[in-house]
Amino acid sequence: MSDATLLLGQTLGFGQNPFHVPVDEAAHHRRRGAVLVQNGRIEAVDEADTLRMAHPQARVVDYGDGVICAGFVDAHVHYPQTGIIASWGKRLIDWLNSYTFPEEMRFDDPNYAAEIAKTYFDLTRSHGVTTMVSYCTIHPQSVDAFFAEAQARGQRVVAGKTCMDRNAPDGLRDTPKSAYDDSKALIAKWHGVDRLSYAITPRFSPTSTPEQLRALGDLWAEHPECLMQTHLSEQTDEIAWVRNLYPEARDYLDTYEMFGLLGEKGLYGHAIHLEDRERARLKEVGAGLIHCPTSNTFIGSGLFDMGGLMAEGQRVGLATDTGGGSSFSMLRTMASAYEVAHLRHNSLHAAQLFWLATAGSAASLHMEDKIGNLAPGLEADLVVLDLASTPDIAQRSARAGDIWEAVFPTIMMGDDRAIHDVWIGGTQAT
Numbered sequence: 282m283s284d285a286t287l288l289l290g291q292t293l294g295f296g297q298n299p300f301h302v303p304v305d306e307a308a309h310h311r312r313r314g315a316v317l318v319q320n321g322r323i324e325a326v327d328e329a330d331t332l333r334m335a336h337p338q339a340r341v342v343d344y345g346d347g348v349i350c351a352g353f354v355d356a357h358v359h360y361p362q363t364g365i366i367a368s369w370g371k372r373l374i375d376w377l378n379s380y381t382f383p384e385e386m387r388f389d390d391p392n393y394a395a396e397i398a399k400t401y402f403d404l405t406r407s408h409g410v411t412t413m414v415s416y417c418t419i420h421p422q423s424v425d426a427f428f429a430e431a432q433a434r435g436q437r438v439v440a441g442k443t444c445m446d447r448n449a450p451d452g453l454r455d456t457p458k459s460a461y462d463d464s465k466a467l468i469a470k471w472h473g474v475d476r477l478s479y480a481i482t483p484r485f486s487p488t489s490t491p492e493q494l495r496a497l498g499d500l501w502a503e504h505p506e507c508l509m510q511t512h513l514s515e516q517t518d519e520i521a522w523v524r525n526l527y528p529e530a531r532d533y534l535d536t537y538e539m540f541g542l543l544g545e546k547g548l549y550g551h552a553i554h555l556e557d558r559e560r561a562r563l564k565e566v567g568a569g570l571i572h573c574p575t576s577n578t579f580i581g582s583g584l585f586d587m588g589g590l591m592a593e594g595q596r597v598g599l600a601t602d603t604g605g606g607s608s609f610s611m612l613r614t615m616a617s618a619y620e621v622a623h624l625r626h627n628s629l630h631a632a633q634l635f636w637l638a639t640a641g642s643a644a645s646l647h648m649e650d651k652i653g654n655l656a657p658g659l660e661a662d663l664v665v666l667d668l669a670s671t672p673d674i675a676q677r678s679a680r681a682g683d684i685w686e687a688v689f690p691t692i693m694m695g696d697d698r699a700i701h702d703v704w705i706g707g708t709q710a711t
C-alpha cells in the first residue's frame with residue numbers, strides 16, 4: 282500500500298438516484314471523510330479516522346472543509362466550438378451556418394485541431410470536468426487530435442467523427458461511404474485504447490441523407506460496443522425541417538429509428554419538444570436523453586421536461602453543449618438546469634443537480650461502473666470543491682444548516698474558482 286494516497290475532507294457520493302428515492306437515502310455525506318486512492322482507483326471511502334487507522338503508511342492530502350466528490354461528467358459537447366462559444370444573436374440553424382460551420386472547416390488542419398483540443402482540455406480541467414462526450418468535425422484528424430490530447434492527460438473520454446453529407450457547406454461534407462469507412466477506421470484506431478471510447482456520430486437528420494443514416498446504422502450494428510450520439514428535437518423550426526426532409530417518418534425520432542439509430546446506447550442531445558410516441562420509444566429502449574440547459578436558453582430552444590421525463594423513468598444526463606452552451610462549467614450548467622426546471626414549476630434539489638452532473642451523466646453513458654461517483658473500484662477522477670470560493674458564496678454558505686444548503690450557493694453562483702483541486706485517474710491534475 283506504499284503508493285496509496287488518502288484524501289481527507291467532506292465526502293459526497295450517491296448510493297441511489299435522488300430522483301427516485303429521498304435525498305437522505307440516495308446521498309452519502311461525511312463531514313470528516315476520506316477517500317483512499319491507489320493504482321488510479323478508489324480503494325475505499327469511509328470516515329477519516331477509520332481509514333487513517335487502517336492505512337497508516339498512506340500519503341495524506343488534507344482538504345479540510347473541502348468537498349471531495351466525483352469529477353464532473355459532461356455528456357454532450359462540441360470541442361471544435363471552443364473558439365466560438367458565446368457568439369451573438371442567432372437561433373439554431375442560422376447559428377450553425379454563421380458561426381459553427383465556418384469554424385469547423387478549420388479543423389481540416391491537424392495543427393489547429395491539436396491547438397483547440399489543448400485549449401479545450403485546459404479549460405475543462407479548470408472546471409473539474411474529468412469526462413466528456415464530444416462531437417468532433419467531419420475530419421478524422423479532428424478526432425485524432427481530441428483523443429491524443431485526452432490520452433496524454435489520462436482522461437476517460439468519448440468522441441466521434443461528426444458525419445454530414447448534405448445541408449452543410451463545401452469542405453464540410455462527407456459521403457455515406459466515407460462516413461462509414463472513416464468512422465470504422467477510427468473505431469479500430471481508438472475505441473478501447475486506454476480510457477478512450479468511440480461514439481458513432483451522425484450530426485442530426487437534416488445534415489445526413491437517408492443513405493448516410495443507414496450506413497451509420499449498419500456500422501452501429503457491427504459495433505454495438507460503441508455509443509451513438511446525435512441531436513433530437515432541439516428547436517421547433519428544426520423539427521419542421523426534419524418533417525419536410527423525411528415525409529415518411531412518423532416523427533423526428535423515427536428518422537433515426539428507421540435506419541437502426543435508436544438504441545440503449547444512443548445519446549440524444551436536447552430532446553426538448555418530444556411527442557408521446559417518441560417519449561414512449563425512448564423509454565422502452567432505455568436511450569440516453571442529454572439535457573443541455575445553458576444551450577437551450579442561449580440559443581432559445583425551449584424548456585426540457587426534467588420532472589416529467591424523470592417521473593417516466595427515462596435515462597437522463599447533463600451537458601454543457603459547448604459552444605452552443607454558454608459555459609464550460611458544470612456548476613453553471615446545474616444552475617441553468619435548476620432555472621429551466623423552475624420555469625416548468627419543478628424545484629430540483631441540490632442533490633438531484635449534483636447527481637445529474639456526476640452519477641446521472643455517467644449512467645447515461647453506461648459508465649456508472651467506472652466513473653461519476655465515490656465508490657470502491659471506480660476510477661479515481663475526483664474534484665475537490667471549495668464551498669466558500671468567493672465572498673458572495675462564503676457569506677451564504679456560512680449560514681447553511683446542512684450540506685445541501687452549503688452546496689447550493691456554489692451550484693448557483695460558483696465557477697472555476699470553486700474547483701479547488703482535480704484528480705484524474707488517481708493523479709493530481711492541477
Ligand code: GUN
Binds near residue numbers: 359576580605
Ligand atoms: N444540432 C446540430 N448540430 C448542432 C450543434 O452543433 N449544436 C447544437 N446546439 N445543436 C445542433
Ligand code: ZN
Binds near residue numbers: 357359512
Ligand atoms: Zn450538440
